[in-house]
Amino acid sequence: xxxxxxxxxxxxxxxVEANILENxxxxxxxxxxxxxxxxxxxxxxxxxxxxxxxxxxxxxxxxFVAKELKGQALELHLDAVPATLKEMLASSFVxxxxxxx
Numbered sequence: 001x002x003x004x005x006x007x008x009x010x011x012x013x014x015x016v017e018a019n020i021l022e023n024x025x026x027x028x029x030x031x032x033x034x035x036x037x038x039x040x041x042x043x044x045x046x047x048x049x050x051x052x053x054x055x056x057x058x059x060x061x062x063x064f065v066a067k068e069l070k071g072q073a074l075e076l077h078l079d080a081v082p083a084t085l086k087e088m089l090a091s092s093f094v095x096x097x098x099x100x101x
Contacts, residue, residue: 003028005036006047012036013079015047021054026061033065037074044069049080059094066098077101 004015066076
């Protein structure tokens with residue numbers, strides 16, 4: 001499991017290099033996002049192209065991060081989400097809170 005920061009001057013981009021996104025990785029994402037949002041970039045993107053499964057704690061942590069970002073007028077985006085993961089996020093209505101691409 002690894003998080004790769006590929007941020008640019010316009011946005012924060014974090015690539016999640018793991019098949020399963022579990023709570024410990026979600027906490028690491030939260031901590032990294034907190035550190036990076038001090039740069040005041042408007043959008044935070046998580047590339048989930050390699051992730052095949054999110055546990056419930058990870059979904060909760062992503063929702064927490066989205067809420068925290070929204071309080072600072074920032075947005076969380078989930079990019080390159082595999083089809084099966086998109087279906088899971090849609091069935092739990094996460095896609096109504098977080099932009100899923």
